[in-house]
Structures are given as structure tokens and as C-alpha cells.
């Protein structure tokens with residue numbers, strides 16, 4: 009039975025028996041198959057449906073497989089559809105032309121169905137990976153633009169979001185976190201101060217230290233940020249809600265909003281706290297100049313086990329020191 013998640017494959021070949029044979033084989037393997045006898049039938053199908061993959065013969069009467077590939081690559085919405093060529097001729101020039109035009113794979117006739125199915129599956133997986141990467145990157149870029157717009161209200165923290173994101177991602181890589189987790193770290197870092205939208209400008213931009221009442225208002229931002237993303241659904245984005253709510257917790261339990269301690273603080277929040285604190289210490293504020301990197305790293309070291317997770321803080325210090333050493337060597 010064909011599932012709703014089955015992939016659409018368009019097969020184009022003027023050899024009707026081969027066309028039907030391949031259609032039968034692919035349908036038996038859970039693909040939805042569209043069949044065309046020539047270029048013109050294929051283009052008609054492509055005008056209404058975007059298949060997930062195309063298998064096309066090269067030599068066909070009238071317009072051939074290269075014409076179809078050219079039509080595809082010039083299309084605004086179909087240009088990324090992977091195409092596999094079928095051919096009976098072992099011709100290096102043909103192979104070269106196909107590669108230059110962006111054909112993913114060349115399969116020789118007589119077609120071995122098992123081998124063709126493996127190629128189809130691997131090309132579909134690759135296309136899916138690329139699409140996910142593209143979508144994630146676009147989403148992150150959009151969110152980053154919004155976060156920077158929010159940050160621009162605070163005239164003293166320009167560039168904070170981007171720097172915290174870079175420090176956090178670098179630390180997550182050093183800690184060998186998986187790629188999906190690193191993407192979550194990136195999202196959390198971009199949005200960590202989202203809740204500051206509820207803090208009045210007069211407090212956010214106050215030229216001088218804050219009084220107790222103002223601090224209490226500022227300290228609401230982690231919970232406010234968590235509330236703002238609640239409509240997205242915590243079940244789907246647990247790391248994001250944890251990061252927003254807990255990025256001001258301290259390892260010894262003296263932070264806010266919940267006073268969590270040690271490993272009870274979610275890992276993403278423990279990581280973000282270090283990146284956030286380092287950037288806050290090294291950036292200029294209205295009432296003080298930012299301190300040097302070395303001084304900030306010394307303070308982080310001094311607060312290992314108090315404010316910061318020991319393993320993460322040690323990795324952060326070593327990462328920053330090795331980056332600085334690398335930069336120094338490049339200059340020499």
C-alpha cells in the first residue's frame with residue numbers, strides 16, 4: 009500500500025515496455041509514479057506537479073533528455089529536483105555533458121532494478137537533507153533579524169545576540185554536541201533575551217546602575233520570554249523554552265527565576281549562561297567600559313562551580329584561549 013509520505017517519481021522514456029516495467033517496480037516499492045513517453049508529456053506533468061525525483065532516458069524522438077534537464081534547471085520552482093539519466097551508450101562526452109548540466113547520476117541500460125532503487129533512495133535522501141538545511145538556515149536568519157530588531161531598542165548591547173550565538177555554538181562544538189543540538193543552541197542563543205520586549209525603554213537604556221525595583225523588572229525577562237514562545241508549543245521546542253527560562257540560573261542555585269542548581273539546570277541554559285556572561289563582561293555599558301578577555305576569563309574561572317558548570321566553563325576558557333592563540337599566531 010502506498011503511504012501518504014510516498015515520494016513522487018517522474019519516469020520519462022519512449023520505450024513503453026521499459027517505462028511500464030520501471031513504473032511497476034517503483035510502485036511496488038512504495039513510490040508514486042508519473043509516467044511520460046517523451047519530453048512534451050514530461051513538461052506537461054512538470055507544469056502541474058513538482059516531482060521529488062525524475063528518471064529520464066537521454067535519447068528520445070523530438071526533444072531529448074538534455075532538453076528536459078535544461079528546462080528543469082531553468083525552472084524557478086523545479087530547478088532543484090534531482091534527475092537521473094538512463095542511457096544505453098557508454099560515452100565519456102555524454103557523461104561529462106550530463107554532469108556539467110547538473111544531472112545527479114547516469115544509469116546504464118539494461119537497467120538493474122535493485123541498483124536503480126538504491127540510487128533513487130540515496131538521491132531522495134540527499135535532496136531531503138539539503139532542503140532541511142536550507143529551510144533551517146532561512147528560519148534561523150529570519151529569527152536572527154527579528155531578534156536584532158528587538159535588541160536595537162537597547163542602545164548599549166549592540167551585537168550582543170550575534171556574539172552570544174557565536175560563543176555558544178563554538179562551545180557546543182567543543183563539547184561535541186550533535187548537529188541537531190547545535191542548531192537548537194543557535195536558536196536559543198538568538199532568542200535568549202526575547203522577554204526584554206516587556207522591559208520599558210527607560211530601564212533598558214538607563215545611563216547608570218539600576219535600582220532594586222528596576223532590577224526586579226529586568227529579572228522578569230526570562231519568564232516573559234518563555235511566555236512569548238509558549239504558543240509555539242513546548243513539546244516541539246523543549247530546548248528553546250528551557251534556554252529562555254533558565255539562562256540566568258547559577259550553578260550554586262543563586263540565580264533566577266527558579267534558583268535551580270547544578271545539573272537540574274538544563275544543559276543548554278548552563279552553556280548559554282557562560283557565553284552571555286562573557287559577552288556582558290567584555291562589552292561596554294553606559295556606566296563602565298568592557299573588560300579585557302583575559303580578565304573576563306579569570307572571573308569565569310573564579311566562578312566555576314559557583315555561577316558556572318565546571319566542565320562547560322573549563323571548555324569555554326580553553327576554547328577562547330586557543331582561539332586567541334590561533335589569532336596571535338596568524339598575525340605573527
Ligand SMILES: [Fe+2]
Pocket residue numbers: 200201229255256
Ligand atoms: Fe538575559
